[in-house]
Amino acid sequence: YTGFYSEMVEYLxxxxxxxxxxxxxxxxNWIDSFTGFFENVGDDLDADRLAKTSEWQDLMSWVISHSEVS
Incomplete structure (x- = not known):
């Protein structure tokens, strides 16, 4: 992992x-892209580790709030 979680959230x-x-x-699609990136560098995406970061959890809350129909 690059460790740049805040930047990841910003770009996503x-x-x-x-x-x-x-x-x-x-x-x-985001997860598929991350998986492809890790495969290209010979590694596996640790989705559990990503999901446990506060940045990812905040991003998922943001996604939910931006998915609601007004």
Missing amino acids: QKSWEYSSFLPVGTVI
Whole structure:
């Protein structure tokens, strides 16, 4: 892991408006992209470790709040 969780969140939030996927699909796409990155460097994505970070948890709360229909 690069350890730049805050920057990751910032860029994922910026990318949100450009996603052609529904909210759940967007998150799945992010995870698929992370998985591909780790495979390219010969490693495995530790999704549990990522999910336990406060930054990821805050991002998922942000996703939920931006997914609600007004």
